[in-house]
Amino acid sequence: MPYTNQAAALIHSVKAVGERLIAANPVELAVGNVVRRVLHIVREEDLSLTTAAMAGLNLSAESDDEDDTDRDNHPALSAAAIAAASRSTLRPPSLQTLLEDVPDSAAVPHTSSSGGDSEGKSKSADKSSRSRKLKHDVIEAVNELIQDISTCHELIAEQAVEHIHQNEVILTLGSSRTVLEFLCAAKEKKRSFRVFVAEGAPRYQGHLLAKELVTRGLQTTLITDSAVFAMISRVNMVIVGAHAVMANGGVIAPVGLNMVALAAQKHAVPFVVLAGSHKLCPLYPHHPEVLLNELRSPSELLDFGEFSDCLDFGSGIGAPLLHVVNPTFDYVPPKLVSLFITDTGGHNPSYMYRLIADYYSADDLVLERRTTSGN
Amino acid sequence: MWWRSASFILDRQQEQNTSYPPNPESLLLSSPPPSMADSLQNPKPDISAYYQTRAAHHAVVTSDWLSQAQAAVSLQTNDDVSSGSDGRVAPTGGGTGGDNKTFSVIDEFNSWRKQPDLAEAVAAIRALAAVIRASQATTMMELEIELKKASDSLKAWDATSISLTAGCDLFMRYVTRTSALEYEDFNSARYRLIERAEKFGEISYKARRIIAMLSQDFIFDGCTILVHGFSRVVLEVLKTAAENKKHFRVFCTEGRPDRTGLRLSNELAKLDVPVKLLIDSAVAYTMDEVDMVLVGADGVVESGGIINMMGTYQIALVSHSMNKPVYVAAESYKFARLYPLDQKDMGPALRTIDFGVPIPSKVEVEKSARDYTPPQYLTLLFTDLGVLTPSVVSDELIQLYL
Numbered sequence: 047m048p049y050t051n052q053a054a055a056l057i058h059s060v061k062a063v064g065e066r067l068i069a070a071n072p073v074e075l076a077v078g079n080v081v082r083r084v085l086h087i088v089r090e091e092d093l094s095l096t097t098a099a100m101a102g103l104n105l106s107a108e109s110d111d112e113d114d115t116d117r118d119n120h121p122a123l124s125a126a127a128i129a130a131a132s133r134s135t136l137r138p139p140s141l142q143t144l145l146e147d148v149p150d151s152a153a154v155p156h157t158s159s160s161g162g163d164s165e166g167k168s169k170s171a172d173k174s175s176r177s178r179k180l181k182h183d184v185i186e187a188v189n190e191l192i193q194d195i196s197t198c199h200e201l202i203a204e205q206a207v208e209h210i211h212q213n214e215v216i217l218t219l220g221s222s223r224t225v226l227e228f229l230c231a232a233k234e235k236k237r238s239f240r241v242f243v244a245e246g247a248p249r250y251q252g253h254l255l256a257k258e259l260v261t262r263g264l265q266t267t268l269i270t271d272s273a274v275f276a277m278i279s280r281v282n283m284v285i286v287g288a289h290a291v292m293a294n295g296g297v298i299a300p301v302g303l304n305m306v307a308l309a310a311q312k313h314a315v316p317f318v319v320l321a322g323s324h325k326l327c328p329l330y331p332h333h334p335e336v337l338l339n340e341l342r343s344p345s346e347l348l349d350f351g352e353f354s355d356c357l358d359f360g361s362g363i364g365a366p367l368l369h370v371v372n373p374t375f376d377y378v379p380p381k382l383v384s385l386f387i388t389d390t391g392g393h394n395p396s397y398m399y400r401l402i403a404d405y406y407s408a409d410d411l412v413l414e415r416r417t418t419s420g421n
Numbered sequence: 422m423w424w425r426s427a428s429f430i431l432d433r434q435q436e437q438n439t440s441y442p443p444n445p446e447s448l449l450l451s452s453p454p455p456s457m458a459d460s461l462q463n464p465k466p467d468i469s470a471y472y473q474t475r476a477a478h479h480a481v482v483t484s485d486w487l488s489q490a491q492a493a494v495s496l497q498t499n500d501d502v503s504s505g506s507d508g509r510v511a512p513t514g515g516g517t518g519g520d521n522k523t524f525s526v527i528d529e530f531n532s533w534r535k536q537p538d539l540a541e542a543v544a545a546i547r548a549l550a551a552v553i554r555a556s557q558a559t560t561m562m563e564l565e566i567e568l569k570k571a572s573d574s575l576k577a578w579d580a581t582s583i584s585l586t587a588g589c590d591l592f593m594r595y596v597t598r599t600s601a602l603e604y605e606d607f608n609s610a611r612y613r614l615i616e617r618a619e620k621f622g623e624i625s626y627k628a629r630r631i632i633a634m635l636s637q638d639f640i641f642d643g644c645t646i647l648v649h650g651f652s653r654v655v656l657e658v659l660k661t662a663a664e665n666k667k668h669f670r671v672f673c674t675e676g677r678p679d680r681t682g683l684r685l686s687n688e689l690a691k692l693d694v695p696v697k698l699l700i701d702s703a704v705a706y707t708m709d710e711v712d713m714v715l716v717g718a719d720g721v722v723e724s725g726g727i728i729n730m731m732g733t734y735q736i737a738l739v740s741h742s743m744n745k746p747v748y749v750a751a752e753s754y755k756f757a758r759l760y761p762l763d764q765k766d767m768g769p770a771l772r773t774i775d776f777g778v779p780i781p782s783k784v785e786v787e788k789s790a791r792d793y794t795p796p797q798y799l800t801l802l803f804t805d806l807g808v809l810t811p812s813v814v815s816d817e818l819i820q821l822y823l
Contacts, residue, residue: 140806141753141821144591144624294801294810330801330808332638380810396812408807 053092198322201389203231220246221255222287295380295395334377344370469770471582542588550618581770583720628805651681652717670695718751725796725811737798746800
């Protein structure tokens with residue numbers, strides 16, 4: 047397979063699989079995030095290989111006058127300019143590139159491959175080794191990504207000491223592994239603090255968290271979700287986990303956290319969200335209460351035995367009069383969040399766009415493949 | 422069960438069409454286009470030419486009338502004008518025929534600016550392209566100096582137009598960076614500059630299309646959008662949504678004294694979008710029915726705030742207090758290196774307001790045409806660089822200028 051198509055072929059196949067994965071469960075945003083991360087990795091590795099090849103072919107590229115018909119590049123552009131232009135195709139559009147005519151990304155590798163052709167057969171072996179190198183690099187980078195995802199808890203927990211101080215009262219809701227490790231890391235550094243755990247109806251995972259914290263030796267208080275507003279005035283900080291972080295800094299979090307965030311804002315209590323970088327999603331929440339939510343079974347709320355006549359469809363009335371709504375997630379708007387702690391450090395909600403630009407490519411936001419190339 | 426019911430769709434059959442017929446008196450009330458006899462000096466320095474032009478665009482007229490009127494004006498002033506370019510609607514290359522001494526970048530700019538569909542910054546960049554074409558410089562440095570002079574004179578001629586300033590700065594920035602690329606040949610570099618400047622007009626149209634596409638997801642079925650001012654970008658957004666068969670309705674503020682709401686409601690009625698006209702004071706009254714506010718921008722400043730038609734700040738304040746999102750649709754070349762700290766921090770942009778009755782001379786009138794909306798009242802900006810939060814704007818500007 048020619049070098050020019052290697053990266054494109056990889057991207058194509060990753061997109062094919064990624065599309066199906068995302069379609070299987072659109073609410074699980076982390077799936078889409080990882081697919082886009084992998085695509086970004088492929089593009090980056092391809093680019094770094096191209097620039098390395100470009101540096102090697104710098105002298106020979108300028109003698110390539112005969113292949114002008116394919117390219118719409120201005121023939122006076124030097125190889126350095128082409129490399130700079132190809133770098134800018136990877137970056138999202140910006141004011142700097144607004145007036146520039148970015149050469150077609152297909153034209154950029156043409157230079158390197160035509161440079162390879164003009165050097166004769168000695169380069170053909172080089173080309174196939176380059177294509178193997180691309181795959182090798184991508185696989186390495188993906189392994190690093192896997193490593194990062196599995197160690198994100200430790201990296202976040204390392205920052206616990208800076209945020210939790212002596213004799214503080216922390217509030218959390220439900221159960222999150224990141225929060226658990228965060229609190230335990232602070233405990234290990236000999237900070238003494240207390241934790242209020244809201245039980246997180248209807249799944250009551252707060253009970254499990256409370257039990258865990260007690261076994262690790264932390265003073266814990268268990269409260270109902272409804273009591274959060276009553277207790278918030280005694281709390282120094284709210285620390286919670288997230289299901290996903292959206293591009294505007296909004297958080298998709300377990301149900302009940304919007305209420306906690308509003309209570310925290312009312313009493314000027316910092317609302318801190320812990321999230322690994324794989325949870326950062328480049329999409330904007332258009333209608334998050336509906337589009338990014340999952341409605342779970344009513345059985346978590348009600349006992350079917352007692353309520354069978356209210357919920358019964360065939361009871362002669364037709365439609366049941368009792369509806370049970372059991373959403374899984376809440377959307378917390380960015381203005382209620384004080385700080386995000388990710389594995390790269392603590393950030394403001396308005397800083398999320400920078401992380402997105404680092405981790406994702408603008409071309410990958412929409413993953414549906416088009417049958418015609420070039421969009 | 423999560424959404425408010427879109428009952429306005431059912432009510433639509435009973436509602437009367439609320440668009441107003443064009444008022445012939447409005448033609449007399451709107452000021453005539455600025456004369457171009459003295460090109461280097463703005464004939465009415467205390468009236469903002471930018472808002473004058475916008476008012477001329479907004480007057481409830483048909484484009485036929487506009488072209489006839491301009492043809493009539495150009496016939497009258499043909500004797501006074503020294504250079505060849507006139508206020509014709511057809512975009513001829515004007516101004517280059519004849520000697521360079523009488524070539525005036527201001528005239529060139531004015532000829533482009535008259536077109537109702539062309540953005541200010543595009544007109545400025547086209548004028549600068551004409552400068553390059555007419556220039557007799559032989560080195561890049563000389564060309565840059567000439568361009569700088571032309572750009573300064575354009576900016577001085579109308580100091581109130583932010584997109585003009587931003588467009589000129591952007592082009593100057595591009596020129597200085599292009600010369601850093603290794604072009605062996607001055608002529609090919611010059612050719613490239615002219616070509617990119619001409620293409621910029623296409624970029625501007627493309628920018629509107631991109632913004633329209635990005636904002637589609639934010640308009641959901643059954644939503645109510647409040648619009649202030651007549652922005653061509655916002656119109657594009659709403660047109661695209663209507664074409665995608667979304668059900669939504671629009672509240673237009675009247676937009677005194679430019680009557681932008683009337684023009685906009687005309688356009689929307691053609692698209693079969695349910696429109697309701699409000700007087701400017703009725704915004705808070707209807708705000709609870711509104712799902713989002715959508716405005717354009719004359720300029721986007723470094724803090725992420727916007728400068729837009731008078732009344733935008735008011736509407737943003739009301740929406741913020743009622744927790745409604747405020748979306749701004751602006752192209753990226755409107756980003757300007759300004760940082761106003763309050764309303765009076767910008768240069769004054771005045772325009773005449775006609776109250777319909779004579780006002781005693783002792784009574785002062787607030788004639789400012791624009792206001793500044795700070796970034797904390799804005800939710801998102803839709804630009805051709807993507808959907809941005811206000812904090813991203815300064816980042817982009819820093820990347821460009823530093």
